[in-house]
Amino acid sequence: MARCGAFSDCGRLGGSASGGRMRCSGQWPRGVVGRIGVLMATGGSGPRLVLWDIDHTLIDGGKVSRRAYAAAFRQVAGRALEQPWQFDGRTELAAASEVLRLHGLSPEDGLLAAFLDLIVAELRQREAELAAEGRVLAGALEALTALGTMSDVRQSVLTGNLYTLAVLKMNVFGLADHVDFRVGAYGEDAYERIDLPARAFARTEEHLGRRHVGADTVIVGDTLRDVATARAAGARCVAVATGSTSAAALTAAGADVVLTDLADTEKVLSALLGGGPGRGSGG
Template structure:
């Protein structure tokens, strides 16, 4: 089948066990030289937007993005072992990624709000990084809004692979922002109720397909076959 699959990371592929919010808090403190007034609000936001909102909420001037990105990368690197200790790959994820990696014609990458170094780190913590092509993913440094990342990933994939312009795209994610990104960009969404958002909230956001988890690889592959137009 010919298909591009773009995976969200946090709460779709891995459980970060709260380490992500610790990364944002530490990055904020490193730049602002004071603790934030509260935890980061994530829920599918990009790192650019998360950090901007933290500085705005605390009434501080927005620092340059290069400074913020360096602080995020340092905070992530410092917490790699903590992520390994507390977090985990979600059930079924390794089998699902492996199945796609072995499927001819499928390009499997990520569309995530994380900056690229932290995305790689989160997947490497559970030995998932070799199962997707991270070089063509879209990341939280690429744009403020998640929906704009679809075009970024598409462009990188089309430049790296000889795929037809009309190759279908499927996003897999756990938040209404993932659903919005897909619908806004005219691509397919497979929502997974493995994060904080229940299935009904994902349906209400516009997702036709909502899975409870990624345990059933056969069901997942069936949805991908339908999206690619190869299902009999």
């Protein structure tokens, strides 16, 4: 690996569940160095805040989260989880509430909070399973690393995961060094995903001293909810067809750029650092 030599304030990129900072390794994965040079030679300035979805955008966690939900439900309800449900970009608040309602249970009276606490506990117990069954999606590490060398770009996550689970998953797959968790938005911040960008923008003002807005933000995700969230926030949307939603559906929903995956780092960086909403191109 080549040393990046560009992380002048590398410690700012990371975070931990306790609020501490983690330092990046300062290395580029093989093959990225030349691609960054190509992009930077074009003089692209791009957005200053990049907010990544996690599941099926950066990682594939297999069925581990579903098993954690099933185990947590059995504890909180005293019976097996039977009705099927979909995450599809929902926040953890929304997904857990739906699971309870599908089984005739009300999320009120503390049941939802207890369920969420148990989900966290169950997934923590399954970290080894997550590492064994899951994987970083092709190109995700390269894209995160490349953006991390750009001093005018800040990266975080906009995810349906609870904060604790977002940090856990990113740590398990070695991606946590590359994002600033302080300015992200998480599954306990709002019931509807569409309300998450406002939380991230407020946190940029609190922690960075500058309030970002949609015009200087790009949201990256794999579901129709990711696209709708970006559109509502006035942010650029880069969608990846690495989940259950097709490229055609993501395009029809209004994504500025739709990528098959993140494997081509040069193409990913061009999409992320391109024009504002409505000025992208597919790939």
